[in-house]
Amino acid sequence: MLKTKTALTTLTTSFMAVTALSGAAMAQSTTLTMLVDNASHTIAISEALVEAYEAENPDVNIEIETRPGGGEGDNIVKTRLATGQMTDIFWYNSGSLLQALAPQQTLVDLSDEPFMDRIMDSFKQVVSAGEGVYGVPTRPAEAGGIFYNRTIYEDLGLEVPQTWDEFMANNEAIKAAGIPAVIQTYGEPWTSQVLLLADYYNVQNAVPDFAEQYTAGQAKFASTPAALRGFEYLKEVHEGGYMNEDVGAARYEDGLRMLAEGEGAHYPMITFAIPALSEGYPEQIEDVGFFALPAAEAEDTGLTVWMPAGFYIPQTSSNIDAAKQFLDFVASPEGCQVQSEAVAVNGPYLIEGCELPDDVAAPVEDLLPYFENGNNAPALEFLSPIKGPILEQLTVEVGSGFREPADAAALYDEDVRKQAQQLGLEGW
Amino acid sequence: MAASTSMSSAPQRRSPYPGWFFLPAAVIYTVLFLTPTFASLYFSLTRWSLFSSTFIGFDNFVQFFREPFLVQGLINTVIYAGVTSSLKVVLGLLLAVLLTSNIIARGVLRSLVFFPVLVSTIGVGITFTALMHPTNGMINEGLALLGINGPGWLTDPNLALLSVAMVDVWKGVGLATVIYIAGIVAIPADYYEAARIDGATKLQNFLYITLPLARPATATVIILSFIGGLRTFDLIWAMTRGGPGFASDTIASVIYKQYQSGFFGLSTAGNVVLFVLIAILVVPLTMFLNRREGHQ
Numbered sequence: 001m002l003k004t005k006t007a008l009t010t011l012t013t014s015f016m017a018v019t020a021l022s023g024a025a026m027a028q029s030t031t032l033t034m035l036v037d038n039a040s041h042t043i044a045i046s047e048a049l050v051e052a053y054e055a056e057n058p059d060v061n062i063e064i065e066t067r068p069g070g071g072e073g074d075n076i077v078k079t080r081l082a083t084g085q086m087t088d089i090f091w092y093n094s095g096s097l098l099q100a101l102a103p104q105q106t107l108v109d110l111s112d113e114p115f116m117d118r119i120m121d122s123f124k125q126v127v128s129a130g131e132g133v134y135g136v137p138t139r140p141a142e143a144g145g146i147f148y149n150r151t152i153y154e155d156l157g158l159e160v161p162q163t164w165d166e167f168m169a170n171n172e173a174i175k176a177a178g179i180p181a182v183i184q185t186y187g188e189p190w191t192s193q194v195l196l197l198a199d200y201y202n203v204q205n206a207v208p209d210f211a212e213q214y215t216a217g218q219a220k221f222a223s224t225p226a227a228l229r230g231f232e233y234l235k236e237v238h239e240g241g242y243m244n245e246d247v248g249a250a251r252y253e254d255g256l257r258m259l260a261e262g263e264g265a266h267y268p269m270i271t272f273a274i275p276a277l278s279e280g281y282p283e284q285i286e287d288v289g290f291f292a293l294p295a296a297e298a299e300d301t302g303l304t305v306w307m308p309a310g311f312y313i314p315q316t317s318s319n320i321d322a323a324k325q326f327l328d329f330v331a332s333p334e335g336c337q338v339q340s341e342a343v344a345v346n347g348p349y350l351i352e353g354c355e356l357p358d359d360v361a362a363p364v365e366d367l368l369p370y371f372e373n374g375n376n377a378p379a380l381e382f383l384s385p386i387k388g389p390i391l392e393q394l395t396v397e398v399g400s401g402f403r404e405p406a407d408a409a410a411l412y413d414e415d416v417r418k419q420a421q422q423l424g425l426e427g428w
Numbered sequence: 429m430a431a432s433t434s435m436s437s438a439p440q441r442r443s444p445y446p447g448w449f450f451l452p453a454a455v456i457y458t459v460l461f462l463t464p465t466f467a468s469l470y471f472s473l474t475r476w477s478l479f480s481s482t483f484i485g486f487d488n489f490v491q492f493f494r495e496p497f498l499v500q501g502l503i504n505t506v507i508y509a510g511v512t513s514s515l516k517v518v519l520g521l522l523l524a525v526l527l528t529s530n531i532i533a534r535g536v537l538r539s540l541v542f543f544p545v546l547v548s549t550i551g552v553g554i555t556f557t558a559l560m561h562p563t564n565g566m567i568n569e570g571l572a573l574l575g576i577n578g579p580g581w582l583t584d585p586n587l588a589l590l591s592v593a594m595v596d597v598w599k600g601v602g603l604a605t606v607i608y609i610a611g612i613v614a615i616p617a618d619y620y621e622a623a624r625i626d627g628a629t630k631l632q633n634f635l636y637i638t639l640p641l642a643r644p645a646t647a648t649v650i651i652l653s654f655i656g657g658l659r660t661f662d663l664i665w666a667m668t669r670g671g672p673g674f675a676s677d678t679i680a681s682v683i684y685k686q687y688q689s690g691f692f693g694l695s696t697a698g699n700v701v702l703f704v705l706i707a708i709l710v711v712p713l714t715m716f717l718n719r720r721e722g723h724q
Binding site: 071074078102105245248264389393397400403414419422 | 475477480491494496497561562563564565580584585612622668669670672673674675685687688689690691694
């Protein structure tokens, strides 16, 4: 282990020597490297930011590398961090996934940087570990809930549901009209978790200290009825026969297409889908609406908020100062404007002084009142460092009718225990 | 030098090469194979994050066996290895008999059978995932023309594992066939001539000459495909990622998922378990398959 480290250091040093030499030849110009995931809107935003930044700073050159998303991408990020091969800046999730990178050991602490004052506390909270704050937001705040097709709603004379029962009644009416009521895309298992995760506002309403108790190992999904409800929703949707026929093989892209083109009425999803919808279906985007996952009682319904990913700097970077300057630009009103021009906005920005353009897409209009009225709360994965990795398989099983909700919740609690032990948390 | 002293202490079987001839190989073997093996044995006893590891004894193994899906993964692995290796033996032997007989376009047919072996496993996986799509895959569309309502090959939890196994057989049977062809071609023609004089039928030729004398080839095919089946990962990952749910998880995919979740120590422990499992199943199998060869 030690030997490998020495060898790596030697390699890095010699590499640095080579770059330093070529740097001198190019008269002070700095080259920064940046790793982002390969989603089209991520690339579009990164390229727009880099282009705008390079225009202002001609001596800086930023090279973008891409990686796959999901678990595969997580592996790449972890491996590159662990072996000291990470780029100068990288794009990665906030919340519990960030905690798995051991930020205190691997990332540069930004808490003393002046630009951090512009970032809202709600975001700082989800990129912090110990005393340090490690990232700046790459996008606006997002939310989990249910996208719906307005044309179908209008044709059938339906109203946006305020309670879960009304939602199920709408599903029944849509099914009777011969349209799949709830689009599910288990060909990409991560998409199956949304019905459960977007219910967290309701869980927190019922059990206000759930996140705290859950992190301490005291509250469990199986024994907390409000938390178990998310698994039951999946079962109810399956038993109603509301889903599309190819649910097992359909992928996220198929889900967006079905929603936009009215091949299905509801798609439980996170609003990061909005840029992809506006880009892929510019004609139909105004037909798409959004509502929060309904609670049992209408007055309890609120929005579960997802924090965006962030830009981070690894401690192994040889250009930390130059990288910080780029982050300063990202976390500025100008940076927000560049982003708004690059891709469709999907929620309010988390940076002070940033304003939304006048013509936001229809689903964003539906989203903003929840932010203005204050009936919103972060998703569980931003309040607790623990998220069990097998949740997506369990939600596929419950949603396909192979497993009972209570059974899945108990298995998930076991998975959560394992994750907490790996993170070395107290009380497990 | 340790190697040369041990050489000289065994005078009756003296190697014609001096001990230091083996040194380069020994160094490569130690650096690339022995060190990682022993390092992984150590790391399987630790809770291992990105930069630090804490020694926790056998906790990882306890956890691994408490893993709710491990038992199913184990059963799936053995089913998968059993199904693929037995089908490769049967189909490989039949194809080899066909391809060593005097048929038209023998060379072309041999190439066709071997062709899938050359294609990337991931590519095969992705192609078959598209072909096996429940509503617009070519297989079910073909069945629909015949009036059959095709199942969800990869989305039905009862079928997913077997569907992947069938693709594995399609891809791997060419190699088994080549091994069998080599084995059959090596059988001296005298036996068949003698049998023809005795008036043996084709079936008798196959049962009493080809089958027993191709036994070394059978042993090779069984062992290679069984080990391959036990550690199978790429095809399963490309086609189902262990899903739907956990229906087609094998030990290798369970291990990979642990690694993916950042449980590095735990997944290393899983690798040690896989290593031991393969040894327990394959060593007796090899001994059994090779035992009767000595009696011939």
